[in-house]
Amino acid sequence: MPLDLEAEYNNRARVPEHPAIMSGWARDAAAYRAAQAHDADVAYGSLRREKYDFFPAGADAPIVLFIHGGYWQALDKSFFSHIAKGPNTLGIAVAVMSYDLCPEVTLARIVDQVRACALALWRQTGRRVTACGHSAGGHLTAMLLATNWKALDPAAPADLVSAGLAISGLFDLPPLVPTSVNLKLGLDEAEAKRLSPAFMHPNAGTRLIAAVGGDESGEYLRQSRLIAENWTPLGCATRDHPLAGENHFTVIASLAEANGELTGMLSDLVRPGP
DSSP, rough: OOOOOOHOOOHHHHHTTHHHHHHHHHHHHHHHHSSSSOEEEEESSSTTOOOOEEOOOOOOOEEEHHHHHHHSOEEEEEEEEGGHHHHHHHOOEEEOOOOTTTSSSHHHHHHHHHHHHHHHHHHHHHHOEEEEEHHHHHHHHHHTTTTTTHOOTTTSSSTSSEEEEEEEEOOOOGGTTSTTTTHOOOOHHHHHHHHHHGGSSSOOEEEEEEEEEETTTTHHHHHHHHHHHHHHGGTTEEEEEEEEEOOOOTTTTTGGSSTTTHHHHHHHHTTTOO
């Protein structure tokens, strides 16, 4: 029986309570912005959405760039400020970014924007960046680990982004082409393959944790297994890590806690590799 790709990738249908969860994100994010000193709307480009909010954690603190999800066609940074809470408590600074959305721009353009944001953070702070993203942001996290930074800026370190936490990420995009997700993305098979990090070569010495909710669809579980299988032989220390009992929307909750499982993973990744 053929796999029902529409059902596999329709996360909102799989989790009927998603509106309440997403409303909670917006509420908790606004509360954290109100309570925590931060730099709002720092520009990394000239467009309206090319901005990030920076939640510091002391001089020379390691920096995490958080990249939101929404299938590259929804949401923005205002929903996710609270995910900085757990890392901030552990002395990790967090930049929460926005980017333009499909179909107003292409997915390739979004990849360029996320790379531009990482470069801006390095230029503005002098510090390298650890990437962290949810869903579409997990895809963009992996793309940063396969970026030729010297080609974008000869002065940039080759290891500008050497570690990432991709949560419920999408690494193999051709299965999305026949689904309703692609109505706004407009990908054909060739472009979907070209923008699939699972089929790219990660930079030397990189590390990636592909976390995924244990209650997510079989396709999401397969996506995380696939990038671990493909990237480990290429020199990226990659592992997939299912989180028992979590769905596509609840899976990111532990980032808001200092002792959260995902926060612990980030804390390990911000330390230099062996």
